Amino acid sequence: MAAAGATLSMVTVFFEAEIGLLKLQARSLVRYHAPGEFERIVVIDNTHRGVSRRTQERLLRQFGPWRDRVRFVRPQDLTDLPTLPGWVGQQVLKLIVHREIDTSHFLVLDAKNHWIQPTDRSTFLAEDGRARGASHTYRGHALEQRVADVLRYVGVDPQEWLDHFMVTHTPVVVSRDVCADLVSDVERRSGLPFAQEFARAGLLEFPLYAGWIIARDGSLDAEIDGSTVRSTTIWPSRTPRGIAEDLAALDHLDSPFLGIHRKALAKATLTSSRSFARLWAVRGLWSSTTAGLWFIVRFKGAYLRTMTVRRVRTRLAARRRTAVTAPTGRARSGDPS
Template identity: 40%
Template structure:
């Protein structure tokens, strides 16, 4: 089976989680299944030297396969920003990937047992990933909007709302297909891919799967609709019971990947955080719960300052971008719009 490229987007507040992901990859991911590890650095000023060195240490024997790419190398930072720039970058990176498939992760994902490329792509070359209904899903409107943009008819839209690929990571992309999606969008719109992505308020996973379903070979040609389990502890379930439920799902599905959302670590009560520390220790990511607890405390100390910094700099960048894009008024226009006194 061909090796894979693994892609993770990170910004300031999630750097410690990326370190944990790197540690888990070094421990559990089959080196023969890894062509490259691409870190899409979406931080405002770029990862610092100390952060880069810590990350590389955590990747262990895989560190020579790590490449850090600034998202602004892939997309015009004036075209989109923040969360949306992360989405666009997950697709734009396909133009720099050499493997037939790549796996997109969030920084919150970490491996919990031995895993290989066979977890993500089957022997026929189809990606793992089971569809689910969007009938009452909060992203239903976004799905319908994306499909409408792609020219889906009523039957295609109805079928997609009934069952469509998820928007969660890990997500497996067919590299050539992503390139075809971007080329098609640029050709039809007359704009760069990031510009059109932002202008139409698209979502990366919906755009990719929707294009395959409406303009490509159909989802069944590229996806096997088999489960790719990756239980997560989400903010709405930030409780001891929520953590227990995610761990039970992890055990039941024999999942290779688990996730804890950053907001859970930032805001959960001590009992919940202790349960997470215990789980990480059981997964073999820390030698004991005390070490995991130290990691969580470090994350919490850095989290709020990182969020405040990032949001502040994003506001500045948007303001500068808006001024650069604003049309200049000629003197004649100024005179004609100035009221007589």
């Protein structure tokens, strides 16, 4: 059991294409996490216009007994977010959200993460009050250079840490006070708002968090206990055979979370879809394999509509920028010459 002074909230972030995944996450929370052990649940609505009250109510119903602890926030409730790629903006939000947290720690999830076995507060906080969290090597990792750059940014020699450094994928447990001090320090040193400096310097949220602690303390030991909050993640590049192997391995892993990337679910074959649906039925997240398959069908339809709208919006924005910057006296694209 975690130390009496350590308290815990939960933060999750989603955009339009992930509403279905957020629904699944909420259902899994109700089934598998000990009631009442998150003092607050902050849901960051990173959609273009914000979800409707009707959609919020539908999602709140999925949170069941947790619904009174759930608060939806928009990015502008947290910070002035410049125009950033969605992935970068969501990283900023995961750290700046400390402003909405009044517990000592918070669990950060992506919409892709959902519970598949029971957890309680001790899953995320050690007996001495430190956050659970493990490290692994970044030698040969796809993010090796990015992580090294972040470490240099905070004044840490990457060669001393790339062999054993904090994980970069959710779920991650972070300290509210560390996030607050980190954001303040970055703004003070750079002279820029945190979001602007984060984008300018090409930072990554969890490497920045861990690197800043190392720069301050010389190690991660004061904040992170070294144990794993395990999650198996299905990425879009995974083949159907690989997906089947990953799901079969869950029976032998102490993995309370499964992460299914939205693109992986959107392009899942019928075989993979059945594998997901069977797993959810066995774990009690849907009443049957058929119910899980219908969830995937609805998810795929919503995903296609959302990404189509997003592509159209991006193209229109690009055309408007081109029209504004076109040289005076020359015909602009689409104008009669």
